[in-house]
Amino acid sequence: MPHVQNIAIAQISPKLGDFDANLAIHHQYIERAREQEAQVVVFPELGLTGYLLQDLTFEVARRLDHPDIVSLVEASRDIDVVFSFIEESDQHFIYISSVYASAGAIVHVHRKAYLPTYGLFDEKRYAKEGNQVESFAVHGKKGGILICEDAWHVSMPYLLTMQGATLLYIPASSPGRNVMDEHDFGSHTFWRQLLQMYAQLFGVHIIFSNRVGYEDGVHFYGGSGIVGPDGHWIVQAGVGEETLVFGAIDDRDVRRARYTTPLLRDERLELMVRHLRRMESARTDNTRVE
Template identity: 55%
Template sequence: MARTFKVALGQVRPVLGDVAANVEKHLAWAARAREEGASLIVFPELGLTGYQVQDLTLDVARPPAHPDIQRLVAASQDLDIVFSFVEESDEHLFYVACAYAAEGRMVALHRKVFLPTYGMFDEGRYVAPGRRFAAFPTRFGRAGMLICEDAWHLTSPYLLALDGAHLLILPASSPARSVQDEEGFGSQSFWRKLLEVYARLLGVHILFVNRVGFEDGVGFFGGSFVMAPDGERIAEAPVLQEALVTAEVDLTLLRRVRYTTPILRDEKPELVLRALERWLVRRDASAFPARDEAEEGCRP
């Protein structure tokens, strides 16, 4: 495994509903990343479809074997490519998915687990939730993928780190909200602070790639970055504009951080498991009382 590698962040502006055009842009940007010496390029959430797909879901959804998807997979012979699309399963269920392609094959596929249905978001109306978080091997060590809202839940990066992930890959479609003077947008500031905590507590590199552009009046701020295990941002893209940003990732830093601050080492997952089991039993007992108690409550 290489001690360092160059990563490219493909902060693109997708065309809503035009999969063919977005595939071409991904291929062109992958070629640029290859020319700049990158070994891995990461694109944003739903970079192949646009975010506000809603009633376009049937039109833009693709199974992994579809030619549009396989063109990007084929382009990964000498450059690992992470891209996101609306996946259609064999059962005709639809997911927000993220694929990791390397050496001309799809190495891993993550389906977004947490679908926001608050504020401007209504994802659960159109797509199904994924059911698992799992790390997988790459030539840069074990990696794990999260998609936007997944990262707003503590369990997601925690489970991936316990599964051995050294690298967290995080495509997003995060809107620009709450303009601030020094920190840019409020949503941008939140992502920086949140991922700094994860990087430091879990001792992982994080690749956050957010899209730009406008859809149905919603603007996406970009601001993609690479964060080291010590919480430092080693590269960052501008806001509100497309950009291809490269950064050198030093994997030896992870070794040093996990030695000097061994928080992940000292975790006690068996304690968490026992506590969750007790909590689930209490919750189920509260939601489904014994028959006699239920009948008693119905008597006049």
């Protein structure tokens, strides 16, 4: 496999609750990314539905075998596609999911495991938490998907990289909040620092795809981009604008970073497991006493 992969990030502004319109936007961006010879195009969290759905959740939910979803999976014949929507399971449970599709097939589905329900967020009211965080192999490399809030929990990139991921896809719908005397929202600054730090700590490439647009006064700021394992931004999209940006990632950068600063190599899984086991049994004991 070639070392260099050309990645496209579709920083779109989904229309709230309008699946057809958003599906059309997805197909357009896939086509544009393919024309410009990207190998992967990454869409934001809930790019197919919009974010502040509330009771619209019930109407926009799709099963993985729904023709709308199948049409996007089909569109991955010439270019890999990472997209996100409200997934309905066989049991009719609702998840916030992201799919990695390649060569016309679903390679991996990640169901958001951390559903924020604080401040302006109310996700757990409508959706069920996913219970897995798994890396997956594609084109001879391992990747992993984290959806927005998932990435604000350090255990998640830890679990993915310990399973072998060298590439993290992070679709997001991050709203701007806390404007201060800075150039960006406080939430944007937090994300940027977080991703730079993760990339360096875990020696990975990170692809951050955050949406833009306004919903009921809430502003999604974009600022998507790719961070290399040295913590530098390979490409960064502008704030507040709909755009398709491209960045090339070279897996030899991961090799170099992990040799130079072998933090992940030296990570002591057995130490972690021992402590977690002890904490788990202490917790179980306490539960028993109560």
